[in-house]
Amino acid sequence: MYERWVRGAIGQDSDLWVTLAGCRKVLVMVPTVTAGTRLTDVLTLLRGDRRIQTLYTVPETFETWHGAAEFTAATGGLVVPWHQAVNQNFDLVLAATMTGLDQVRGQVMLLPHGAGSLMSRKYSPWAGRSARPHTGLARETLTKRGKLLLSALALTHDDELRVLRRTCPEALPVAVVAGDICYDRMVVSMSRYPEYREALGVAADQTLVTISSTWSTDSIFGRQPDLCRDVVREVADSGHRAALVLHPHVWAAHGKWQIHSWLAECLDNGLLLIPPQEGWQAAIVASDYVVGDFGSTTQYAAAIGKPVTLATFPDHKIRSGSLAHRLAKLAPRLDVRQRLLPQLRQANPHAEQVACWMSSRQGRSASILRHTMYQLLQLTEPKQPAALPPVPSPCPVPS
Incomplete structure (x- = not known):
């Protein structure tokens, strides 16, 4: 079967078609929507540099996550077919999972796709009964046939560096403790609290309760699918609002139509359902209380x-x-047999403590990550300080 190649800023004859010549080429790997959203934060650090051409690709493996192709198309970026991407050389490859990294050519920079590089789950979801606890920074993950696949490994915390020294010491020379860019960008966005609430249609005198569910049968949506309905009813009776943030894997595994169908009653009663591609950060910033689970x-x-x-x-x-x-x-447990709002009001914020666990370089991820990327690109950094823009305003799905 004939496989088409994209014509443009890539390939041996690209100099015939480009308008800006001589650009360094950055490939963004998007095997999942989760990875794509994390790398979107990182790409803000390359904005405005006319020496850089950014391209996207969706790795093709024996399994494909629904929604990844749609996500990359929606970015408006130049999307390169996988069969073409693996036959090109890139100056920098940005990834948030290891998927396909053994097949691409270029300096690879790996970032975590959630809160930190160390797994919350004791075992990998795909592990068998005889599996051992897995940290997420294991040698079998970071290497292929004994070869380290990375040129830079971005870590969020010094604790991860200590784990790496034990689990994969050959990766220490490329490890960079950069902090958490997602956390830093959310902190930058805190001043947009009124703007985000207005975008969601939440009045100043209303309380916004957001339910945050990760994926798997152990999540909120997996264990308590009726909780969303109960929360919407209670907050609506009190004149308040409720939002739902589902992990992108929930959307990928079940499909948008099915999610909308399952939540039809909630949506009809005013639930603010945040789409998987963008908006969860702003929705959390806009919230007064969060009902969550073990997810990032x-x-x-x-x-x-x-x-x-x-x-x-x-x-x-x-x-x-x-x-x-x-x-x-630190967090209290919800008793679903009791009214919700009185329980939520007894929960205390623990920002300083949790933030210290999350990042060892609070407020510095932009400068560290940009410096690392420009080193790999062999380019001088822009003169202006690295800065993160606030996240875009949330746009809930139509009811």
């Missing part, structure tokens, strides 16, 4: 000072010492 979004909410209550938490499946495990010791 719940941890980010706590780190920026939102009072968090846990609706479900599989204690026996969570790795001891993980960020999720530590937060669970």
Whole structure:
């Protein structure tokens, strides 16, 4: 079967078609929407540099996540087919998972796709019964046939560096403790609290309760699918609003139509459903209370000072010492048999403590990550200081 190639700023004859010549080429790997959203934060650090051409690709493996292709198309970027991407050389490859990294050519920079590089779950979801606890920074993950696949490994915390020294010491020379760019960008966005609430249609005198559910049968949506309906009813009766943030994997595994169908009653009653591509950060910033589980979004909410209550938490499946495990010791548990709002009002913010667990370089991720990328690109950094823009205003799906 004939496979088409994209004509433009890539390939041997690209100099015939480009308008700006001589650009360094940056490839953004988007195997999942989760990875794509994280790399969107990083790409803000390259804005305005006419020496750089950014391209996207969706790795093709024996399994494909629904929504990744649609996400890359929606960016408006130049999307390169996978069969073409693996036959080109790039100056920098940005990734938030290891998927396909053994097939691309270029200086690879890996970032975490959630809160930190260390797993919250004690075991990989795909592990068998005989599996051992897995940190997420294991040698079998970061290497292929004994070869390290990375030129830069961005870590969020000094604790991760200590784990890496034990689990994959050959990766230490490329490790960079850069802090958490997602957290830093949410902090920058805190001043937009009124703007985000207005975008969601939440009045100044209304309370916004956001439910944050990760994926898997251990999540809120997996264990308590009726909780959303109950929350919407209670807050609506009090004149307030409710929002729902579902992990992108929930959308990928079930499809947009099915999610909308399952939540039809909630949407009809005013639920603000945040789409998976963009908006969850702004929705969390706009929230007054967050009902969460062991997912990263719940941890980010706590780190920026939102009072968090846990609706479900599989204690026996969570790795001891993980960020999720530590937060669970601080956050109260929700009793679904009791009224919601009085319980939420008793939750206390723990921003300083959780933020210290999340990042060792608070407020510095932009400068560290940009410096690392420009080193790999062999370009001088722009003169202006590295800065992160606030996240865009949220746009809930139509009811």
